[in-house]
Amino acid sequence: MLPALDVATMLLMTAVASFAMAGALAAVRPEQREGIGLWALALVLHGTCYVLYALRGQVPAWASVVLANALLSGSFALILGAIEQFHGRPAPWWRMVLPVAVLTLLFALYIDRFTTRVGMLGVVLSLQLLLMLWALWRPAPPAQVRGAWLLTAGLGLQVLLLTSRGWLVATGRVGVEQLMQASALQAVSFVAAFVVVILASLGFILMAKDRSDAAHRHLAAHDALTGLANRRALMLMLERGVAHATRTQQECALLLLDIDHFKAINDTHGHLGGDQVLRHVAEVLRTRVHAQDFVGRYGGEEFMVLLPGTGREGALQLAETLRQAVADSACPLPGGAIATTISIGVCAGAAGLRGSAPALVQCADQALYAAKAAGRNRVEYRQG
Numbered sequence: 460m461l462p463a464l465d466v467a468t469m470l471l472m473t474a475v476a477s478f479a480m481a482g483a484l485a486a487v488r489p490e491q492r493e494g495i496g497l498w499a500l501a502l503v504l505h506g507t508c509y510v511l512y513a514l515r516g517q518v519p520a521w522a523s524v525v526l527a528n529a530l531l532s533g534s535f536a537l538i539l540g541a542i543e544q545f546h547g548r549p550a551p552w553w554r555m556v557l558p559v560a561v562l563t564l565l566f567a568l569y570i571d572r573f574t575t576r577v578g579m580l581g582v583v584l585s586l587q588l589l590l591m592l593w594a595l596w597r598p599a600p601p602a603q604v605r606g607a608w609l610l611t612a613g614l615g616l617q618v619l620l621l622t623s624r625g626w627l628v629a630t631g632r633v634g635v636e637q638l639m640q641a642s643a644l645q646a647v648s649f650v651a652a653f654v655v656v657i658l659a660s661l662g663f664i665l666m667a668k669d670r671s672d673a674a675h676r677h678l679a680a681h682d683a684l685t686g687l688a689n690r691r692a693l694m695l696m697l698e699r700g701v702a703h704a705t706r707t708q709q710e711c712a713l714l715l716l717d718i719d720h721f722k723a724i725n726d727t728h729g730h731l732g733g734d735q736v737l738r739h740v741a742e743v744l745r746t747r748v749h750a751q752d753f754v755g756r757y758g759g760e761e762f763m764v765l766l767p768g769t770g771r772e773g774a775l776q777l778a779e780t781l782r783q784a785v786a787d788s789a790c791p792l793p794g795g796a797i798a799t800t801i802s803i804g805v806c807a808g809a810a811g812l813r814g815s816a817p818a819l820v821q822c823a824d825q826a827l828y829a830a831k832a833a834g835r836n837r838v839e840y841r842q843g
């Protein structure tokens with residue numbers, strides 16, 4: 460019991476928390492706003508509901524009882540829609556609208572029966588909350604688990620609160636006759652409602668933030684055209700790979716691949732045709748390079764494959780497989796498929812690798828130059 464706070468003040472605290480959290484949603488980046496609009500609207504409805512609760516006795520019953528609870532159920536429905544949208548699924552309108560319609564009808568019928576209404580509210584809202592939890596964790600747990608657990612804590616607390624309050628009041632175990640009656644149960648209920656708004660909203664904001672951070676990390680490490688690792692990520696992996704090979708006295712190999720006569724492809728099929736060829740070659744490489752290896756776009760029409768723990772023989776074998784795979788798979792273009800070939804420079808070496816990643820790149824580059832000079836569509840080797 461919070462003796463210093465009357466019920467109206469506690470209700471208004473939850474309203475203020477709802478409006479404040481709606482404002483806090485503005486912190487979510489514009490490109491990661493799936494579900495944020497519905498969540499903000501839900502908080503506005505939620506806050507309005509608690510203002511109407513606080514006005515119980517001062518505004519008509521249909522406003523403080525029927526409309527307020529319809530808004531509360533409506534806010535839960537919007538949160539369900541927001542979670543579905545966050546997962547990239549359409550808002551499930553009938554699962555959103557049905558509980559609101561049922562609750563509004565029941566509240567209109569039982570407008571004079573407080574204890575019955577508390578019981579019905581417990582049942583309908585708890586079902587809505589369980590639908591939200593289902594949407595959050597099914598069919599697979601979300602990638603943003605920190606926020607998802609915080610949201611789950613908020614929603615779970617609300618289920619606990621609503622079911623126990625509904626049961627205690629409807630069965631007469633705790634004598635609460637009207638909303639504004641100060642009692643321990645009322646105090647716990649309203650303080651918990653305040654906490655739930657903050658917990659659940661922070662959980663959702665954290666989910667959006669984690670997803671946004673992951674998207675930015677992906678952008679920073681990947682080439683936008685081909686989806687492969689970009690030069691920055693390649694260099695980072697190369698530095699690490701060489702350092703590891705030196706430390707463990709392991710072998711390490713590098714392949715530098717370059718599309719042959721790419722300028723002519725651009726000239727004949729346009730820049731978009733050239734881009735399509737780049738994507739096609741990237742896909743051929745990506746599907747044939749093993750998970751423990753690392754493939755990326757080094758720049759322009761050049762690609763790089765880093766092979767940790769691989770020596771001369773293994774590297775030459777993979778290079779030949781890749782060369783053959785590109786030569787065998789024509790690239791589909793609007794005017795008809797065209798054949799493409801690549802030249803590959805291979806460099807492998809044990810520990811030293813002349814000491815550094817740039818030395819390994821230079822060695823592979825020399826091998827690539829030799830492959831081009833020797834007629835293209837071939838693999839050349841240099842010892843690191």
Ligand SMILES: Nc1nc2c(ncn2[C@@H]2O[C@H](COP(=O)(O)OP(=O)(O)OP(=O)(O)O)[C@@H](O)[C@H]2O)c(=O)[nH]1
Nearest residue numbers: 717718719720721722723725730733734759760831
């Ligand atoms: N479409 C497209 N073209 C690019 C991109 N990046 C670089 N290029 C083009 O790739 C071409 C590379 O040409 P060159 O370096 O002369 O090489 P090449 O024609 O493949 O000749 P060889 O390598 O000797 O077989 C240039 O015309 C660049 O403009 C890109 O992202 N998209």
